[in-house]
Structure formats: C-alpha cells, structure tokens
Amino acid sequence: MSLWEYANPVRFLRLSAKAQPVLWVAAGLSLSLGLLWGFFGTPDDMRQGSTVKIIYLHVPAALMAINAWFMMLVASLIWLIRRHHVSALAAKAAAPVGLMMTLIALVTGAIWGQPMWGTWWAWDPRLTSFLILFLFYLGYIALWSAIDDPDTAADFTSVLCLVGSVFAVLSRYAVKFWNQGLHQGTSVPVATGGRTISDVFFYPLVLSMVGFGLLFIALVFLRTGTEIRQRRTRALLARARRGG
C-alpha cells in the first residue's frame, strides 16, 4: 500500500471521510485546551504584562502561515512531476487557510505591537516578510480563480508557487539587510533545541501550536474534498453535454 494510492480522488475522499472526525475533535480539543490554558492558567510576563497571552495565537498562526506555503510548495512539485490531481487541489485548498493564518499573525502582531513597541505597525523584517507572504497568497489565489481550465490553472499556480518560494526566501534576506528590526528572537528555535521562554509559557504554547496544526490539516482535508467534488461535478456536466 503506497502513499500514492491516495492520489486517486475517490480513495482520498474515503480516507478523508474517515480521518476528518478524528482530526476535527483532536484539533478542537488541543486548540481550546491550549488557548484556555494560555489565557487563564499562565502568569503575566514581567515586562510584557498580560499581552504575553497573545503569543498563544500569534506564534502558532505565524508558524502555520509559513508551513502552509511550504505544504503548497511540496504539493505543487508533486503535481508538476507526477500530475496527481489531488495534490494540485490540496495546494489550492490550503492557500486560503494560509492566507487567513498570515492575517491572524499580522493582526495579533499589530495589536501586540501597539502597547509594546508603541506603534501598530513597524517595518520590522519579520512583519514585512509576513506582509510579503500575504501578497504572495493573494496573488496565488487570484491566479487560481483567473484561469478557467483547471489543469492549466494548476500548472500555472504551481510554477508561481515555485518561483514565489525562491523570491520569498530572497525577500526575507533582502528585508533583513534593509532593516535590522525590533522583533523578538524566535520563541522556539527548532535548530538549537533550546528555548528562549520559560516552561510556564512553553507548554500551553506547544499545545496551541499542535491545535493550529491539526486545525490546518482538518481544514485542508475538508477543502480538498470540496475541490474534488467541484471538479467531479464539472467533469460530469462536461460529459453530459457531450451526450454521455
């Protein structure tokens, strides 16, 4: 049994129907637990006061905003190389979710920045990078909706995702070069395995990251299923027109 089996839309829908209830329950539980724990069960930070509670939204959303794009990149590559329709549709399905995550990260960042940095918006490298990511999501979604033929749209958006990824990385360095920034360091540096925040904040944060991650997966499953059904409807109608 290979993973590629699920590239078949029917098999994917069957898997999705089985997986989704579990995913939704798990996402709901971990997300509400993480956020409730973070909101009610953690102390205020010495310097940031109660605004530290915003990280339980801001950090997971930012993480998923990047991971969603990365997932779209992998899905686009799979479409371009192996031409599995489910892969292309999953990339399409993930884009609005990624867009929303980016928006949440930006909005919570701005709300947090107001009391902490004294400004709603600063052209800090990270904020700016997320703004650029936001534009990439918008362009990607707009390109999907602008092209009628679904396969051509999948081709074009996949190439855009590839090229966009290269430019997103470039922009990241360009923006860093351009402004050294006010933003705190990473809260959970993966590479070093260490952490820059204390345990009281860390565990609810991890729980809420898991929650956002599961929610993302559940949403992608749901939305990919929607896309597959729309494609199938389209195919059936096209066949009916030909007099099948």
Next chain:
Amino acid sequence: MTLRVEDLAVARGGVPILSGLSFSLRPGTALALRGPNGAGKTTLLRTLAGLQPPLAGQIHGAGEAIAYAGHADGLKAMLSVTENLTFWADVFGTSDIAPAMDAYDLHGLADRPAGTLSAGQKRRLGLARLLVTGRAIWALDEPTVSLDTQARSLFADSLSAHLQRGGSAVVATHIDVGLTLEELDIARYRAAPDLRAGASDEAFL
C-alpha cells in the same frame, strides 16, 4: 517527408473529442479535413503543429517540418506588409520574400501598414507567410476565409505549386478550395462520450 498519424486522440479543454485517428500524407498530396463546427478540426491541426500534446497516439514526420496557419495571422498592424513578411522570413531562416509577394499579388501593398489592409488582404499576407517558412507540410485552418474568388484562385495556385514541389498540406475547410483534394471526414472519429484515455477529467469520473 511523409506525415504519419497513428491512432491519435486529441482533447479540447480536457475533454477528448477525436480518437483512433490514423492517416498518412505523402509528399505532393493534400488532405482536406471535413466535419461540422466543433468536430475538432482546429484542435487536430494544433496538435499536428505541436501546439498541444496529443492525448494518445503518435505523430511522425511533423515537428520542424510543419508550418501552421490558424485563424489569427500573427500580423503587426503598425508594420508594413514587407516588414511583416521579412520578419517571418528571418525567423524561419529564409531570406527571399519576393516569391511570396508574387504568389499573393502583394507588391502593390508592399509599403502599406498591415493594420490598414482589408480582411481579405490580411489573409493573403497571412498565407504568404507560409511560403517564407520554407517548410514542407502546411497545416491550414480555414485558409480561404474572407478571400474573394480571385484571391482564392491565388491560394489554389500557390497550394498546387507547393504540392508540385513535393510539399504537402492538411487543410481544414468547409468550402471547395478549387483543387481536388483527398478528403477525411473527421466526424467519423468523434471520441465516444465515455472515452477516458488520458483526459484530465478522467480521474474524477
């Protein structure tokens, strides 16, 4: 150069429209594609010209030997007739545009910007482009549209001269071009509605 097509299937917008199509076209012969609107004549010609991949089957001997003339003539309104023709001659690596100008009686229009030509004159210029490509197989989509009787006979002369030189042509047309051509009724190759092979919708049915 013989153009050989084996068991070809083509799709338009991801939907198969022709399948099981086979024919071969020897040098010096021309084939007229017949069939009602929407039968797939344009799609077939574009596939032969390499502008879209076939769903199934093989095409031998086309590639760099085929010159395509579609509904749009690829003319620039702001360039003169000579400039338009010279451009295509340069792109295809030939240099002499005089025979093409002769064949379609374009000398009187040589310095007119293509944008000021009538529809029929534009078409003549578009067809003259075929002569400067220096290619052996012509794929023509409705070549006689908007041509008057006189221009149509110019086209017939040019086509028969091309065939005499050992060239060949596939012509999609509703009307008699003034030559006797072999005919191929592509309506007979209409893809069965339940044909799935290679179509992009296949995975969803």
Next chain:
Amino acid sequence: MKALLLRDLRLAVRAGGGFGLGLAFFLIVTVLVPFAVGPDPALLSRIAPGVLWLGALLACLLSLDRLLALDHEDGTLDLLATAPLPLEGALGIKAFAHWITTGLPLVAAAPVLGLMLNLSVSGYAVLVGALLLGTPALSTIGLFGAALTVGVRRGGLLLSLLVLPLYVPTLIFGAEAARRAATGQEAATPLLMLAGLTLATLALMPFASAAVLRMGLR
C-alpha cells in the same frame, strides 16, 4: 533572434507602440511627489533615491501587460512557438527589447529627475548604476508575470498583483544602494546583491516563462 529584437524595437517606437508611456509615467510620479510631500529641499533630497526607484518600478510595471498580450491576441505567440528558434530564446529577446524600450530610457531620465528632487551629488553615479543593474531584473521578472497572465481577461491588475511581491528584493537592494551612496556610505554590498539577483533572473526567468507559455498553449 535579431529579427525578433529589431521587430519589437520597431513596434515600440512606431505610433501606438507605447514607447514614451513608461517615461511619461516616471516623469509624472516624480513631479507629483514634491506637491504631495512639500517642497522642503532637505526632505526631497532624503527621499529622492527611493522615489526615483519607485517611479522606475511602477513605470516598468505599467508597460508589462503589453509585453506578451499583444502577441497573444494576434496569434504571433502560436506562430513563434512553432518557429525554429527556441521559445526560451524568443522570450528572453522580448524581455531584452522591453528593457531597451522601457528600462533604458528610465535609467537615462533618472539623473535629470534627480536634479528636480535635489538628489545629493554623491548619489548620481550609484543611482544610475543601480538602475542599470536592476531594471533588467524588472523586465525579466515582468516577463514571467506576463506569461502567467497572457490568456487572462483583464489580466493587467492580476499581473501587477503577481509581480509586486516578486519585485521586492530588487527594489530593496536597488534603492538601498542609491540611498547609501546619496548619504555618503559605501554602496558596494547592495550593488553586488543586485547584480547577483539580476543575473539569476536573467538565467532563470526565460525558462520559467517558456514553461508556463507551453503549458498555456495546450
């Protein structure tokens, strides 16, 4: 190849070819800025490098939807795709022609407009150099955007949306170089980055654009 370049250049300078369009837009943007921000020479001098880069970028963006759309409408792209020259080469040439007719005039006009914005003396050479290095990247990235939107109705706005984030690194390095030079700092690092960026887009974008166009033709 040469034929295609000459044809594109000739088309651009003929009436209705849009040759002066980008240049006029550049002029308008630069002239309007002092009305918007006030005539203070010190302020204008400070923002001059950025305004000139932004004006050049927008002028370039404005002309992009003509890059492939016209050739698509009249069938030239189909015919070029069946022609003996590789599509990558043809597209590279078209981007080059776009640069000569749009980028180069902008580079030439920038010092004059710099005078009007009170650009400091030390800034001119690097501004022109940075524009010279950076505008080819704007044209080739634009080529990619044009290829993505070639068959799209009302593609102009979509084209801008797609190309805008792709332009960010070029704008940052180019404007940074000009700004540093104008304030008397060393500008070699951003210039080198800009040169690297331009070389990379020159090498990659024609291939990406040709791949996209081939996908779109079928």
Next chain:
Amino acid sequence: MPELGKYAAEVLSAYAVSLLLLAVLIWMSLRRDRRAKAALRAAEEGRDA
C-alpha cells in the same frame, strides 16, 4: 476571568479577532463544502435520470 491589567483591551481584542477569523474560515469552508456536495448530487442524479 484572569486579571489582565492595563492591557485588557489589547489581549481581548487579539483573541476576539483571531477567533472570529478562524470561525469565518471554518464557516466558509463548511458552506462551500455543503454547496459542492449538493451540486455533485444534482449532477449525479442528472446522469442517472
């Protein structure tokens, strides 16, 4: 309710906006899915009929 101090407005609005955005996203996804299912059902019945 925990004591949020002088930043209560910021914290509460951040949570409110985020949860609202998530709710909108989920609601829109579910609505689109319902519509797609209905359209597919109609298309499939059309074929059988």
